[in-house]
Amino acid sequence: MEKSYREELVGVFGCPIDENPTVVVAKAAFEDLGIPYRYLTVLVKPEDLETAMKSLTALNMKGIHLTIPHKVEVLKYLDEIAEDAKIMGAVNTVYVKDGKLYGENTDGKGFITSLKEEQIEMQGKKVMLLGAGGAARAIAVELANTGVQKILVANRKGSGRGEALVQLLNENTSAEAEYMVWDHTLEIPEDVDILVNTTNIGLYPDVDQKPAIDYATVRPEMVVCDVIPNHPHTMFLKEAEKIGAKTIDGLGMLINQGAISFKFWTGYDCNRKVMKKALAKEYGVE
Ligand code: NDP
Numbered sequence: 643m644e645k646s647y648r649e650e651l652v653g654v655f656g657c658p659i660d661e662n663p664t665v666v667v668a669k670a671a672f673e674d675l676g677i678p679y680r681y682l683t684v685l686v687k688p689e690d691l692e693t694a695m696k697s698l699t700a701l702n703m704k705g706i707h708l709t710i711p712h713k714v715e716v717l718k719y720l721d722e723i724a725e726d727a728k729i730m731g732a733v734n735t736v737y738v739k740d741g742k743l744y745g746e747n748t749d750g751k752g753f754i755t756s757l758k759e760e761q762i763e764m765q766g767k768k769v770m771l772l773g774a775g776g777a778a779r780a781i782a783v784e785l786a787n788t789g790v791q792k793i794l795v796a797n798r799k800g801s802g803r804g805e806a807l808v809q810l811l812n813e814n815t816s817a818e819a820e821y822m823v824w825d826h827t828l829e830i831p832e833d834v835d836i837l838v839n840t841t842n843i844g845l846y847p848d849v850d851q852k853p854a855i856d857y858a859t860v861r862p863e864m865v866v867c868d869v870i871p872n873h874p875h876t877m878f879l880k881e882a883e884k885i886g887a888k889t890i891d892g893l894g895m896l897i898n899q900g901a902i903s904f905k906f907w908t909g910y911d912c913n914r915k916v917m918k919k920a921l922a923k924e925y926g927v928e
Contacts, residue, residue, distance in 0.1 A: 646678070651701060652907050653682030655694055656709035660685075663872070663924055664707060667900050670920035671912035679704070679908060688715065695719040698738050704907040705737035713747075713776055720745040726787060729814045730779045735903040746906060749777060750784030752899025753838075753869070756890055759898075762836070762865050765789040770834045772796050772824070772853050773841035774803040777869050781840060782807060786815035794834070796822040830859040837882075838867045844876040852877035862886035871896045872925055893921060 654664055660683075668681035686694040691712055696719075698706060708716050713732040717723060720733065721742040727733050733745035757764060769790050771778050774797035782793055793811055797804030804821045811819035822828070830837060837860065843851050860866065866882035867890040868874070874891035882889050901912045922928050 649678045649680040650908075651680055651682060651703040652705050652707075652904075653680075653684055653703075654707035654709055655684050655686040655691070655712055657685055657687050657711060659683055659709070662709060663921065664896075664900060666924045667897065667917045667921050668904065671901070671904055671917050672908075674913045674916045675908070675910050677908060677910065686712065688712070691715055692719055695736075695743065698736070698743060699741055703738060705735065705903070707903060708734050708736065717745065719743065726750070726783055729810065730783050731810075732776055732779060734780075734899070735906060737906040744906075746903075747780050748899040748902040748906075749895070750780035750782075751902050752895045752897070753781045753867075754784045754788055755898040755902070756894030757836075757865070757867070759894060760865075760888070760890055762888075762890075764836070766791045767835040768792040768794070768831075768833055769836040769838065770794040770796065770830060772828075772837070772839045772855070774801075774807040775840065775842075778803075778840035779807055779810070781838060781869070782811055782817075782819070783815065786811055786817035790817050790836075793817050793819045794822055794831070795819060796824040796828055798824050824854075826854075828853075828855040830855060830861075830864070832859075832861065834864060836865045836867065838869070839876070839878050840869050842870070844868070844870045844878055846872045849873055850877060852881060857881045857885070860885050860887055864888075865890065868892050869895055871921075874925070874927060893918060893927075897921065 665681045672679040723745040727747040735746045808819040808821040864887045866887045869892040871892040874893045879889045897917045
């Protein structure tokens with residue numbers, strides 16, 4: 643076969659986008675597989691999203707990740723949307739097939755995979771989510787699909803996002819959802835099995851911040867998870883560790899959602915260990 647200099651194009655559209663580290667993970671995964679894929683980190687302003695989405699077919703791209711602020715807006719430019727992404731109302735991964743754009747959301751699936759990797763049982767369990775933004779929506783819908791029995795959503799009152807998420811879960815899934823106003827230091831109910839911080843509290847550079855909960859009410863039997871990828875060993879997780887709870891950080895979710903997206907684009911299962919090593923090195927947490 644003659645040598646080909648062409649590369650398959652994938653990447654991420656966002657605004658801002660400069661600090662998104664996914665290219666590091668993608669590069670490691672594609673090099674490990676020995677496939678000619680290139681991951682582009684592209685600044686796309688909100689007003690240019692339609693044109694950018696049209697460019698996917700024009701440039702014969704395999705697909706794209708969407709991040710802030712495009713995950714919801716992108717829905718109107720897609721030909722097909724996966725059922726769970728429709729319920730979430732957000733898409734973070736688009737793949738191109740036969741000239742059509744297909745939308746998926748891999749954030750929640752990545753989270754579920756990171757729990758499964760640690761043999762955490764989810765069926766019939768009670769989960770409490772701190773926060774009700776995009777990450778919470780994706781995680782909550784996939785937890786409900788996985789058979790979680792009850793989901794408590796704690797969020798501040800002003801944005802209305804906690805109430806909206808609970809309504810969405812009760813109307814579209816078999817899980818029972820309940821809203822808790824978060825305007826004080828929250829006590830974690832005794833019967834919570836899995837506690838998840840889905841807020842951005844603790845995200846770099848605010849690494850000394852932690853969610854306002856009464857940490858004395860976290861129990862050693864609980865599984866405590868954080869979605870913060872940078873730095874992954876958050877104050878929230880450190881407090882839970884002190885109590886003796888099992889903890890799961892946000893690196894696994896980031897790697898797993900990437901691996902699921904890469905499979906949509908390339909058809910290959912990527913080596914998650916290689917991906918995690920590359921990201922840990924990038925964050926200096928080896
Ligand atoms: P959003 O802005 O959509 O949601 C943020 C949520 O946090 C909102 O519910 C907001 O409450 C709440 N919140 C923020 N600050 C506070 C505070 N001081 N006290 C109480 N609640 C607060 O963000 P995303 O859901 O998109 O992202 C959240 C985090 O998830 C980010 O850190 C992001 O990096 C991480 N993430 C990680 C992924 C991974 O793969 N590991 C994937 C996707 C996201 P309110 O509604 O009142 O504003």
